[in-house]
Amino acid sequence: MDHSHIFIIVIELMGTIAFAISGAMVAVRCGMDLLGVIVLGVVTAVGGGMIRDIVLGNIPSALTDPIYVLTAVIVSVLVFLLVFFRRKILSDGFHPLYARLIEAMDALGLGIFSALGVLTGIRNGHLGNTFLLVFLGTMTGVGGGMLRDMMAQVPLQVLYKRIYACASIVGALSCTLLYPRFGEAVALFVPLFLVLIIRLLAAHYRWDLPRIPRE
Amino acid sequence: MDHSHIFIIVIELMGTIAFAISGAMVAVRCGMDLLGVIVLGVVTAVGGGMIRDIVLGNIPSALTDPIYVLTAVIVSVLVFLLVFFRRKILSDGFHPLYARLIEAMDALGLGIFSALGVLTGIRNGHLGNTFLLVFLGTMTGVGGGMLRDMMAQVPLQVLYKRIYACASIVGALSCTLLYPRFGEAVALFVPLFLVLIIRLLAAHYRWDLPRIPRE
Amino acid sequence: MDHSHIFIIVIELMGTIAFAISGAMVAVRCGMDLLGVIVLGVVTAVGGGMIRDIVLGNIPSALTDPIYVLTAVIVSVLVFLLVFFRRKILSDGFHPLYARLIEAMDALGLGIFSALGVLTGIRNGHLGNTFLLVFLGTMTGVGGGMLRDMMAQVPLQVLYKRIYACASIVGALSCTLLYPRFGEAVALFVPLFLVLIIRLLAAHYRWDLPRIPRE
Numbered sequence: 155m156d157h158s159h160i161f162i163i164v165i166e167l168m169g170t171i172a173f174a175i176s177g178a179m180v181a182v183r184c185g186m187d188l189l190g191v192i193v194l195g196v197v198t199a200v201g202g203g204m205i206r207d208i209v210l211g212n213i214p215s216a217l218t219d220p221i222y223v224l225t226a227v228i229v230s231v232l233v234f235l236l237v238f239f240r241r242k243i244l245s246d247g248f249h250p251l252y253a254r255l256i257e258a259m260d261a262l263g264l265g266i267f268s269a270l271g272v273l274t275g276i277r278n279g280h281l282g283n284t285f286l287l288v289f290l291g292t293m294t295g296v297g298g299g300m301l302r303d304m305m306a307q308v309p310l311q312v313l314y315k316r317i318y319a320c321a322s323i324v325g326a327l328s329c330t331l332l333y334p335r336f337g338e339a340v341a342l343f344v345p346l347f348l349v350l351i352i353r354l355l356a357a358h359y360r361w362d363l364p365r366i367p368r369e
Numbered sequence: 370m371d372h373s374h375i376f377i378i379v380i381e382l383m384g385t386i387a388f389a390i391s392g393a394m395v396a397v398r399c400g401m402d403l404l405g406v407i408v409l410g411v412v413t414a415v416g417g418g419m420i421r422d423i424v425l426g427n428i429p430s431a432l433t434d435p436i437y438v439l440t441a442v443i444v445s446v447l448v449f450l451l452v453f454f455r456r457k458i459l460s461d462g463f464h465p466l467y468a469r470l471i472e473a474m475d476a477l478g479l480g481i482f483s484a485l486g487v488l489t490g491i492r493n494g495h496l497g498n499t500f501l502l503v504f505l506g507t508m509t510g511v512g513g514g515m516l517r518d519m520m521a522q523v524p525l526q527v528l529y530k531r532i533y534a535c536a537s538i539v540g541a542l543s544c545t546l547l548y549p550r551f552g553e554a555v556a557l558f559v560p561l562f563l564v565l566i567i568r569l570l571a572a573h574y575r576w577d578l579p580r581i582p583r584e
Numbered sequence: 585m586d587h588s589h590i591f592i593i594v595i596e597l598m599g600t601i602a603f604a605i606s607g608a609m610v611a612v613r614c615g616m617d618l619l620g621v622i623v624l625g626v627v628t629a630v631g632g633g634m635i636r637d638i639v640l641g642n643i644p645s646a647l648t649d650p651i652y653v654l655t656a657v658i659v660s661v662l663v664f665l666l667v668f669f670r671r672k673i674l675s676d677g678f679h680p681l682y683a684r685l686i687e688a689m690d691a692l693g694l695g696i697f698s699a700l701g702v703l704t705g706i707r708n709g710h711l712g713n714t715f716l717l718v719f720l721g722t723m724t725g726v727g728g729g730m731l732r733d734m735m736a737q738v739p740l741q742v743l744y745k746r747i748y749a750c751a752s753i754v755g756a757l758s759c760t761l762l763y764p765r766f767g768e769a770v771a772l773f774v775p776l777f778l779v780l781i782i783r784l785l786a787a788h789y790r791w792d793l794p795r796i797p798r799e
Contacts, residue, residue: 181743186743209419211427305740310522313521519734532778
């Protein structure tokens with residue numbers, strides 16, 4: 155296993171941890187029990203990558219390499235324990251912090267997986283196909299959170315959140331364009347920061363896309 | 370590219386447009402912003418075909434050929450702009466028309482994709498397998514709308530609408546039976562009109578299948 | 585077709601019937617019409633196996649062999665007719681029985697499909713990969729019910745029910761461990777009874793995993 159491969163795995167584990175936290179916290183919020191929290195954490199963390207691998211016709215890497223699921227399970231259990239024993243504190247005015255933590259973790263996972271989806275597509279020999287790569291990146295980025303929201307039956311972030319899908323597309327597109335000239339590291343970190351900045355600015359300044367009020 | 374291939378692409382684009390309109394209008398109704406409208410329009414338009422291609426073990430054609438996604442994006446943006454600038458009008462008594470337009474577009478897409486699903490199955494060498502072809506056609510027909518309703522978290526048409534799945538099955542079955550004797554064109558248009566007629570008659574005469582009232 | 589193959593098919597049909605009943609009854613409860621009941625019965629019965637086959641890169645066996653879908657259709661129609669003509673009785677105090685029947689059928693299907701998912705993975709040459717096999721078994725076990733709940737838009741059993749996923753994991757793991765030493769029959773029946781016992785004890789004694797109350 156060469157250096158660049160280890161580097162990718164470390165980044166992928168970071169994304170897994172971020173998405174597992176966001177999934178587990180949504181589950182906690184919905185009043186699920188420990189198993190529910192673990193299931194939702196795992197689905198959020200590995201769901202996007204599984205969709206990507208299935209679309210590419212590969213057996214999902216989450217199934218052949220246990221490390222991602224194990225990481226997501228451990229993280230979900232930790233989140234559960236933390237909230238379980240700190241419930242008191244959480245209910246005494248820390249709610250905005252709580253919501254912000256979900257949002258930050260979600261933005262981090264979104265950035266990491268949007269870029270990793272593109273790189274996986276390139277590794278599968280689709281370097282020339284910009285459109286396919288951007289689609290793969292976006293699907294990997296938003297897929298886990300989409301499954302999370304559909305399973306928890308809360309409004310889908312990708313449909314209602316300020317420029318959520320948009321951030322993922324920008325991340326995937328920049329990764330696709332940067333890779334041929336600057337290589338893997340740049341094609342990973344620039345999109346990652348782009349997505350993070352877009353999401354956090356959007357949340358902070360409450361950027362709104364035009365929207366038609368509900369009838 | 371031969372004539373028959375162009376012909377299929379034109380029909381497929383018509384289905385894409387019809388489903389993108391229906392998806393975008395559901396999104397507008399749920400109060401989503403521009404990006405949400407685009408995402409739901411695209412998912413509705415290409416979702417059924419993607420499920421079909423994944424089941425067949427192919428990379429989804431929506432990912433290798435950008436024209437379908439691009440069409441769905443443009444249509445969704447147009448729907449959004451139209452509703453955005455005509456909101457006043459829409460809220461002044463045009464609601465029945467609005468609901469009827471979603472229904473008509475949905476019926477058109479249902480007919481087109483039910484037939485195209487069967488033809489794709491035949492192109493993949495499953496001509497003899499009637500059951501598989503009907504299943505593929507139905508899945509392609511109802512898949513996009515199913516994903517749309519699951520993502521928007523509105524009641525699934527395929528589960529609650531008068532003979533919705535039924536129309537799709539009739540379309541797929543007639544396409545399967547007509548193709549060997551009459552070729553592609555007949556196997557496309559007859560099912561298309563059958564589905565349209567069934568759906569519109571069902572809507573007009575409020576045909577009801579037996580139903581057990583909610584407890 | 586040898587003996588062991590027929591034996592597997594019989595067990596698979598039992599699981600199909602159990603899950604079709606549970607799916608059809610959820611549909612009846614939600615006030616769906618006959619077609620909706622059939623669609624939900626079929627999805628619940630063949631959904632888990634379809635996800636498993638797609639993950640493994642095979643064309644879903646439910647599509648190549650009509651017997652499973654046909655069985656699910658017939659069972660769903662029977663459930664519908666039974667409830668339709670016995671509505672009176674059902675509404676006069678039989679509700680607990682009704683809920684318990686869904687639960688028992690669901691537990692039976694869960695046990696059967698958790699084990700069958702593992703055996704399918706072994707038949708596809710993944711004997712050595714315990715993690716993959718357990719994941720395949722669990723996905724086959726909980727997948728149909730998950731799709732059912734997502735489509736019917738009721739809270740997902742796998743997320744909220746006492747040790748639901750847990751039972752499936754125990755079933756899949758025991759099947760994986762028993763197969764190499766004791767062969768197919770033991771690897772099917774022991775997990776099946778384990779899952780049934782866990783689920784029924786959990787329901788009876790109202791075993792609860794730790795849970796954080798909804799805010």
